[in-house]
Amino acid sequence: MGGPAPLRRRHGLVAAPSTRSRADAGGVPAHLGRRLRRGRGCDDAAVSYPETVVGALARYERWDPARRTDAFTELCADPEVMRFLGGPMRRMVAAEVSERIADHWATFGFGLWAVVEAAGGRVAGFTGACLAAWHPQFAEAVEVGWRLARWSWGRGFATEGARLALEPAFGELRVAELLAFVHPDNHRSRAVVERLGMPRTGATVDPRLRHRLDIFTLPAPAPHARPVAP
Numbered sequence: 069m070g071g072p073a074p075l076r077r078r079h080g081l082v083a084a085p086s087t088r089s090r091a092d093a094g095g096v097p098a099h100l101g102r103r104l105r106r107g108r109g110c111d112d113a114a115v116s117y118p119e120t121v122v123g124a125l126a127r128y129e130r131w132d133p134a135r136r137t138d139a140f141t142e143l144c145a146d147p148e149v150m151r152f153l154g155g156p157m158r159r160m161v162a163a164e165v166s167e168r169i170a171d172h173w174a175t176f177g178f179g180l181w182a183v184v185e186a187a188g189g190r191v192a193g194f195t196g197a198c199l200a201a202w203h204p205q206f207a208e209a210v211e212v213g214w215r216l217a218r219w220s221w222g223r224g225f226a227t228e229g230a231r232l233a234l235e236p237a238f239g240e241l242r243v244a245e246l247l248a249f250v251h252p253d254n255h256r257s258r259a260v261v262e263r264l265g266m267p268r269t270g271a272t273v274d275p276r277l278r279h280r281l282d283i284f285t286l287p288a289p290a291p292h293a294r295p296v297a298p
């Protein structure tokens with residue numbers, strides 16, 4: 069289970085082998101898992117997780133509520149966007165979520181990126197990696213997630229951004245696996261995990277909405293498959 073523990077400790081991210089059984093972990097094989105635990109004295113500046121990544125389709129930028137909350141509250145008010153996420157969000161609630169995304173960055177040194185379309189510069193939503201803190205059972209696991217305004221669906225942003233998060237998540241954060249949680253009827257989200265090559269490994273219940281969520285897991289590439297550091 070080696071890994072660069074000193075790096076993570078410096079940033080308040082401590083990797084520890086999962087001690088949960090497969091059943092406890094909602095279907096995630098314990099032998100694949102390391103969990104990230106929140107420590108004290110976080111210093112996000114020391115984590116070298118990329119704050120901006122430029123893809124072919126969009127730019128992916130560290131979440132900044134001052135620049136993103138307006139677009140975010142708008143997309144969270146759309147019943148179709150929020151269909152599997154508890155329904156449309158009131159403006160104040162969405163603004164709080166926007167602040168929490170930024171707090172995650174400040175605390176852990178990584179988090180969800182804002183998706184800014186390459187042509188036009190509109191903010192489409194978020195994608196990327198973050199702790200699954202909303203689920204008590206997986207609060208220390210890292211998930212990939214996405215939420216985009218409807219005008220931007222069908223343009224590849226969610227998949228491109230999530231794919232760009234894989235390398236820093238496995239490389240910088242050294243997580244042993246990435247999870248995704250998807251409502252069984254959310255076919256667009258399911259298609260994203262399939263494009264990322266994440267197989268279904270189990271299911272859990274959404275702690276707030278009480279519906280089933282399928283769990284998809286991408287294990288870290290084998291060490292020999294990682295690019296050799298210069």
Ligand SMILES: CC(C)(COP(=O)(O)OP(=O)(O)OC[C@H]1O[C@@H](n2cnc3c(N)ncnc32)[C@H](O)[C@@H]1OP(=O)(O)O)[C@@H](O)C(=O)NCCC(=O)NCCS
Pocket residue numbers: 125148149150152153214215216217220221222223224225226227228249250251254256257259260
């Ligand atoms: C889930 C969600 C992010 C998926 O959005 P999406 O646009 O379908 O997914 P992607 O951004 O990966 O785009 C893939 C689509 O872009 C198309 N595309 C167009 N140009 C592309 C390009 N250059 N590269 C890749 N894909 C491209 C793909 O063909 C695919 O289209 P298709 O679905 O018609 O086959 C979006 O539906 C959403 O925000 N839903 C509401 C929130 C939500 O449910 N979140 C998930 C909670 S688990």
